[in-house]
Amino acid sequence: MARITLHRVAHSYRANPGEPSDFALHPMDQSWEDGGAYALLGPSGCGKTTLLNVISGLVTPTQGRIAFDGRDVTALPTRERNIAQVFQFPVVYDTMTVADNLAFPLRNRGIDAGTIRARVAEVAEMLDLTADLHRPAHRLDADAKQKISLGRGLVRSDVSAILLDEPLTVIDPHLKWLLRRKLKEIHERFRRTLIYVTHDQNEALTFAQQIVVMYEGEVLQVGTPRELFENPKHLFVGYFIGSPGMNFLPCRPEGDGVAVGDVRIGIGNGGVRRLPEGAQDLKLGIRPEFLELVDGPTPGAVPAAVRAVEDLGNFQIADVVLGTHALKVKLPEGFPVPGSRAHLRFPPDRIKLYLGNRLLA
Amino acid sequence: MDRPENNKAWLLVLPVVLIVAFSAIIPLMTVVNYSVQDIFGPGQRFFVGAEWFRETLTNERLHDALIRQVIFSLTILVIELPLGIAIALALPIRGWGVSVSLVILALPLLIPWNVVGTIWQIFARPDIGLAGRAINGLGIDYNYTADAFDAWVTVVVMDVWHWTPLVALLCYAGLRAIPDAFYQAAKIDGASAWAIFRYIQLPKMRGVLTIAVLLRFMDSFMIYTEPFVLTGGGPGNATTFLSQFLTTIAVGRFDVGPAAAFSIIYFLIILLFSWLFYTAITRIGEGGDR
Amino acid sequence: MRLGREVSGRDVGRNGSGMPDGPGRILAGGSPGRGRDGRSVSDREAGSAGPAGESGGPVSYRLDAVGKEAGGATHLFPMTFDLVPGGLNVLLGPTLAGKTSVLRLLAGLDRPTTGRILAGDRDVTNVPARRRNVAMVYQEFINYPSFTVYENIASPLRRAGMDRAGIDRKVREAAAALRIDRLLDRLPSQLSGGQQQRTAIARALVKEADLLLLDEPLVNLDYKLREELRVELRQIFERRRATVVYATTEPLEALLLGGHVVVLDCGRLLQVGPTIEVFRNPASVDVGRVFSDPPINLLTGVVADGEAVIGPDLRFPLRGHMAQLGPGSYRFGVRSSHLTLMKSSGGEAAFGAVVDLAEISGSETFIHVTYAGAQIVAQQEGVHTLRLGQPVTLYVDPSRLFVFEAEGAGRLLAAPDGRRSVVLER
Known part of the structure; x- marks a missing residue:
């Protein structure tokens, strides 16, 4: 178990990186607490797998240092870092039984047979693999194979961190719930540092205590699921987190509020918001969940047209047009959607303003 | 993946079936026909039943040739397989080295078989050959034309030189097909290089190794051209393998009947061994991937 | 050849050259006098309103007692259902449900062991894939690696012998619809996964096939990309007259796409109907399980004296849609979003559980608890911080409960609001 710190870590797959665009990973400082559950979230090619490989030691960063509990491990190879990893596609040793698979990391480290037996039994119990212990590993289903991969990490008592690289990709939706639940239980019980790489916001948000949102080799924001949801610091975080993502409307300062086209929207004066004079490229952001759709004129609400409503069972998504801008509004199941007299209310405390790509503090 | 089910496919197979019929089945039947007759000349033939088979099976010289053949095939398998795997493991994985080494490796395979024999015939000559002179220069008395053991060693080395690249190329293809995640997982699990080989590389290479063993066995069991050019089966009969022995009977002495019986027995032996190898290998790897 | 044309009757339409070919002619795609772009909604409706198989209308496909066995294993148990002509048909089911088997049968890549496949009133069971006018998109991004995006999209048209100008127009149109019109000169290896799949879909679209089959086309894409493409695809499908399967x-994907759904599980047909209807009225426990994410919560309870009792705490009087239940054992289903931590209307029944x-x-917050031996997930709006092992009280509005048989197939006996969709016998 270890606290993981990255100090000015950057990586380029090119031999002599010069331009910033040569870097798959831009210089970053991160500190991850011992026993925490972290997610690296971002689209394909954002550098999250590179970062994971830097931590596991499969990639040596071009610049910077990485430390486990203050000990510099930048130059250490994978096998001396005491990390475990679960891959996107299940990796099991085909010719071995489930029990031998689980025992493999311990045997390689010369642990005595009695201890191995006890550890394997304990981990198998935890992962519901006891009944399969003596079956050949290659006969099992994808979800059981992923559990074996995870188990090979759990059997070791010396593991600093368990890294999971999109481990649920090949798992059916209803099994994903079970496996994720198992993963959380294991985290609660063993308190290992878990780092989970995914492009799936649902997996990241439900799994992790802290989420590291990455885009084009940069860390845009680190925060709890709630912080990322309620207070995205970057346009991309607003768009990427949430389903559908945050609504963004180009706007300009007007009076004590902003104007979207010729519609004025109050942004409240509870929090002091000082808008830069003549700010260019100003955007108003609001989550579909926080927009309120009301029937008929209401103080503080602006008229809008409902273009379409999708019934998605547990909730509905309304397509609303405000002036020339399209917005999504998330409504509860069975909510009566107003027709032609629809008005939109922007709760002032839910409005975020962005200058360029960044949130205005 | 998308193999449509279509009975018309059989129609497409028909030409091949016909070709195989003319090229293999009909000649084979002819051989069967010869094997039960004594033929003196055109129009002069007598039915002799299993006579030739009995004679062939009790022929001492054939026994010797068969034993020699089995020893030879097993020897080259024992050398070429580990060597091929070792070469495949040692080959570079990326960069310009890959194509260079693959081309170099493939060179022996591109040379016509009789040329291979000729190359080694000259190369190993104790009087003018580079290798032959060098070995003698080291103080080792070496002459493959006179000494049976030297002749054996030369034939084996030649075969290893000629065919190990095939095994290596097959293994290399098998190794490249292993996803990187397996190696990463093994590193993380603290596996030694040996453990990686034993539990990842070897099981994942099972398919190509099966092919390599079968190809090399069948091929070496039928070896003819190279030893014929190199040693002519000598000294004495030291390097006379089955196919050469067969040629001596059929072409040299024109004993068509015994030669036909011999051919059939020969064919059955190869079939039997191949089947044994195939079953053995697929059994061993019960736990392999599918 | 003549036979093939009679059986499939589609070559003419695809070439866009000939005259209507009698009742066998199905696709209006390339016939002169009909604009391919800007097809209006009324045009579409007019087309689909006409009897199936008539010139111009989308053909109706039917699987008639179709079953499939291969290598001693049953892939599909005999099933009968119709595809909605010109509409979107979602095949929903977990891995090995038989979705791909159904697609392959529809494509003509496989032949069923039993039963017939009908296109309109003609039996196309034995018509091979080449002669059916179908297009297919796979999970893997399948493109010709040495062709540019343009050539990839153009390939089915070239094979059909279309003229150069026609190809160019159709390729650009399809590329624009899928927003890859700037990438036409690139090779597949120079594209991202999403762009590669867009290319494959564009290639399937230009064929103007009357049956467009997609086998989990978005599964290998990023979550966010999936979300965007789903919406785009739905809009593209709406503009086409092809029957889409x-x-x-993923249940949510089915709901987002809408249309009709065919629910499959382990090679069995479970239910067919309009997607949202099936979601609201799952015909059996299995449908509820397949068509729910998070999985529907199932609890076994006993009904006696006009009251239901589930586990130690949960009891409520039978009203509304459950009023007709006789005494006995039942399985009660409740979706995660209908389990709450807060009492709201007053009609709820409550039960205590410990947070797992x-x-x-x-x-939102997903709260996992165990109650009466069942693992339960409650989905709660807003952020709720709960400790492991913390006792909580969960509320459920009985009017939101599904009631299934306790035994056997677990058929639906009562659904909230009393709405029922078409329930198929097995």
Whole structure:
């Protein structure tokens, strides 16, 4: 178990990186607490797998240092870092039984047979693999194979961190719930540092205590699921987190509020918001969940047209047009959607303003 | 993946079936026909039943040739397989080295078989050959034309030189097909290089190794051209393998009947061994991937 | 050849050259006098309103007692259902449900062991894939690696012998619809996964096939990309007259796509109907399980004296849709979003449980508990911080409960609001 710190870590797959665009990973400082559950979230090619490989030691960063509990491990190879990893596609040793698979990391480290037996039994119990212990590993289903991969990490008592690289990709939706639940239980019980790489916001948000949102080799924001949801610091975080993502409307300062086209929207004066004079490229952001759709004129609400409503069972998504801008509004199941007299209310405390790509503090 | 089910496919197979019929089945039947007759000349033939088979099976010289053949095939398998795997493991994985080494490796395979024999015939000559002179220069008395053991060693080395690249190329293809995640997982699990080989590389290479063993066995069991050019089966009969022995009977002495019986027995032996190898290998790897 | 044309009757339409070919002619795609772009909604409706098989209308496909066995294993148990002509048909089911088997049968890549496949009133069971006018998109991004995006999209048209100008127009149109018109000169290896799949879909679209089959086309894409493409695809499908069959394992994807759904599980047909109707009225426990994410919560309870009792705490009087239940044992289903931590209307029944786990997803919290031996997930709006092992009281509005048989197939006996969709006998 270890606290993981990255100090000015950057990586380029090119031999002599010069331009910033040569870097798959831009210089970053991160500190991850011992026993925490972290997610690296971002689209394909954002550098999250590179970062994971830097931590596991499969990639040596071009610049910077990485430390486990203050000990510099930048130059250490994978096998001396005491990390475990679960891959996107299940990796099991085909010719071995489930029990031998689980025992493999311990045997390689010369642990005595009695201890191995006890550890394997304990981990198998935890992962519901006891009944399969003596079956050949290659006969099992994808979800059981992923559990074996995870188990090979759990059997070791010396593991600093368990890294999971999109481990649920090949798992059916209803099994994903079970496996994720198992993963959380294991985290609660063993308190290992878990780092989970995914492009799936649902997996990241439900799994992790802290989420590291990455885009084009940069860390845009680190925060709890709630912080990322309620207070995205970057346009991309607003768009990427949430389903559908945050609504963004180009706007300009007007009076004590902003104007979207010729519609004025109050942004409240509870929090002091000082808008830069003549700010260019100003955007108003609001989550579909926080927009309120009301029937008929209401103080503080602006008229809008409902273009379409999708019934998605547990909730509905309304397509609303405000002036020339399209917005999504998330409504509860069975909510009566107003027709032609629809008005939109922007709760002032839910409005975020962005200058360029960044949130205005 | 998308193999449509279509009975018309059989129609497409028909030409091949016909070709195989003319090229293999009909000649084979002819051989069967010869094997039960004594033929003196055109129009002069007598039915002799299993006579030739009995004679062939009790022929001492054939026994010797068969034993020699089995020893030879097993020897080259024992050398070429580990060597091929070792070469495949040692080959570079990326960069310009890959194509260079693959081309170099493939060179022996591109040379016509009789040329291979000729190359080694000259190369190993104790009087003018580079290798032959060098070995003698080291103080080792070496002459493959006179000494049976030297002749054996030369034939084996030649075969290893000629065919190990095939095994290596097959293994290399098998190794490249292993996803990187397996190696990463093994590193993380603290596996030694040996453990990686034993539990990842070897099981994942099972398919190509099966092919390599079968190809090399069948091929070496039928070896003819190279030893014929190199040693002519000598000294004495030291390097006379089955196919050469067969040629001596059929072409040299024109004993068509015994030669036909011999051919059939020969064919059955190869079939039997191949089947044994195939079953053995697929059994061993019960736990392999599918 | 003549036979083939009679059986499939589609070559003419695809070439866009000939005259209507009698009742066998199905696709209006390339016939002169009909604009391919800007097809209006009324045009579409007019087309689909006409009897199937008539010139111009989308053909109706039917699987008639179709079963499939291969290598001693049953892939599909005999099933009968119709595809909605010109509409979107979602095949929903977990891995090995038989979705791909159905698609392959529709494509003509396989032949069923039993039963017939009908296109309109003609039996096309034995018509091979080449002669059916179908297009297919796979999970893997399948493109010709040495062709540019343009050539990839153009390939089915070239094979059909279309003229150069026609190809160019159709390729650009399809590329624009899928927003890859700037990438036409690139090779597939120079594209991202999403762009590669867009290319494959564009290639399937230009064929103007009357049956467009998609086998989990978005499963290998990023979550966010999936979200965007789903919406785009739905809009593209709406503008086409092709009958679309879309296989997926994800309930939410089925709901987002809408249309009609065919629910499969382990090679069995479970239910067919309009997607939202099936979601609201799952015909059996299995449908509820397959068509629910998070999985529907199932609890076994006993009904006696006009009251239901589930486990130690949960009891409520039978009213509304459950009023007709006789005494006995039942399985009660409740979706996660209908289990709450707060009492609201007053009609709810309550039960106590201990928190196994709480997952926070920004806007909502998933609370995992165990009650009466069943693992239960409650989905709660907002962020709720709960400790492991913390006791909680969960509320459920009995009017939101599904009631299934306790035994056998677990058929639906009562659904909230009393709405029922078409329920198929097995």
